[in-house]
Amino acid sequence: MGLDKVIDDAVEAVADLPHGASLAVGGFGLCGVPSALIHALLERRTGGLRVVSNNCGVDDWGLGLLLREGLIDRMTSSYVGENKEFARRYLGGELEVELVPQGTLAERLRAGGAGIAGFYTPAGVGTQVAEGGIAWRYAPDGSVAVAAPPKETRVFHDREYLLEEGITTDFALVRAAVGDRHGNLVFHASARNFNPLAAMAGRITVAEVEELVEPGVIPPGEVQLPGVFVQRVVPVAADDPAAEKRIERRTVRPAVEGAR
Template identity: 80%
Template structure:
């Protein structure tokens, strides 16, 4: 592959993601999600996906589109509370779910991308996260078909720690505000969230960017994620509805409230 990593469309960028592939997907809620790439996967109908992402979008947007279409087989997440279809599929045994403390999930992605196979953390000690028994998959009768295994523990300084494994995936899908043709990315404010970590974890990382610039236009000090972690770059088409920035839940004060 040459230094120019741009591809013409999101459809072309995800064309080799096959059924059963594992994906790390950036975003937090609906903030910073790679909506154009998710939409392209949804349109393509790729199924049996094993997705690692902080959450699974909402019922009608983000990863929630793939979930509703039955394209996701397994989720590794830290939060899933905004998606009723997620709860239905999980409790009915249609979806396997590994819930991970949020900091541990972030570090597992970073560790995988940095070539670190595992690390110790105090998060989850004394709970089912460490002791095992968390339902990963339910049977149709409501019993637990697959439960989480116990994690290896070790003491450091008299305090127990759990061994957590790094995460690597076949592909990663992320969204950045600015990217150049070499794959160097700049994220905007809180939209950075899990995006750099997901990008590091993917063997093939695909970035959708709002603004595509030429190599050399980005000051190296501005770059949040170097292009060594990115294999493909797609510019989001202006006005593409799949790239819309939505708000999960809008709360406003009623007129007259103190």
């Protein structure tokens, strides 16, 4: 692949993502979600997906759109969030779910991207995370069809730790505020959450960018994800409905008379 990694069409950028692929997706709630690329997968009806992401969007946005259409077979997540369809499919045996402590999930993605097979962490020691038995998938009758296995533990300096495996995926989808043609990315504020980690974990990483610039415009010291981790760059227009930035839960309070 040449240094110019730009693909103008989101659907074309994910055209070779096959049925049953594993997929790391950036974002936290609805912040930093690669919504244009998610819409592209929805348009292609790519199914059987095994997705690793902090959460699964909401019922009508983000990964929730793929879930609603039955295109996701397995989720590795740390937060169910506001998605009622996620809960319904999981409890109904239609979706396999591996729940992972949030910090552990972040480190598993980072480790996979760094070529680290596994690491020890105290998070989850003494719980079912270590002991196994948590339902990954339910049967239609409500019994446990697939249960989490126990994890290996080891003592370091008189403290117990459990072994977690690094995560790598076939593809990764991320969203950045600025990207250049070589794939160097900059994220805006809290959108720099799971996006760099997801990008590192993907064997083929596709980044949608809100602003495409020429190489050299981003100062080297301001690059938050080097282009070595990105294979494709897709510019998205601010007025593209698929690239809309939504708020997961809007919370307001009544106006106070006389307040400034």
